[in-house]
Amino acid sequence: MQSRLQTSPSPWLRTIAAAGALTLLLSASALLAQQPAGDEAGQQAFNNSCRTCHSVKEGDNRLGPNLSKIVGRKAGALPNYNYSQSMKEAGFVWDHDKLTRFMVKPDEVVSGNKMQPYGGVSAEEAAKVAAYLQAAGGQ
Ligand code: HEC
Numbered sequence: 001m002q003s004r005l006q007t008s009p010s011p012w013l014r015t016i017a018a019a020g021a022l023t024l025l026l027s028a029s030a031l032l033a034q035q036p037a038g039d040e041a042g043q044q045a046f047n048n049s050c051r052t053c054h055s056v057k058e059g060d061n062r063l064g065p066n067l068s069k070i071v072g073r074k075a076g077a078l079p080n081y082n083y084s085q086s087m088k089e090a091g092f093v094w095d096h097d098k099l100t101r102f103m104v105k106p107d108e109v110v111s112g113n114k115m116q117p118y119g120g121v122s123a124e125e126a127a128k129v130a131a132y133l134q135a136a137g138g139q
Contacts, residue, residue, distance in 0.1 A: 042133075071137055086113050
């Protein structure tokens, strides 16, 4: 009798345990269903729209120049990348706003640049990518 009581917990205790487990499960799936945080969304958009041609690693030029520390970098300024004449002569420093606009309409920011073929992104995505590039700047 004594040992039987110890091994089988009372029904209400079991109910509480089950409810606790259910709550945990529900909050875990709610977390999983959430949108990725800002950085992650920006990185994802970068991977989808830019990474074929750009790396954020210093010195790693692909079809396009590397975008390491691009925020605060002069446009067309890497010594070891063969920019178009228009990009070389753009004469400005990249900031969040310029980057965002360039991603949406490259030609409006640097007319005659050679970032082709490039499909463009929405303004919303562009802002996320710019934030990601700024955050990745220190690497
Ligand atoms: C199809 C290849 C391609 C894709 C995709 C692409 N780019 Fe480019 N990008 C280039 C090329 C080529 C250049 C050099 C342009 C020039 O010299 O006129 C460039 C230049 C740039 C520059 C100027 C860099 C500097 O040193 O001044 C920035 C900033 C840039 N790209 C950002 C992006 C971002 C952000 C995306 C994604 C939203 C993207 N690019 C997608 C090919 C690409």
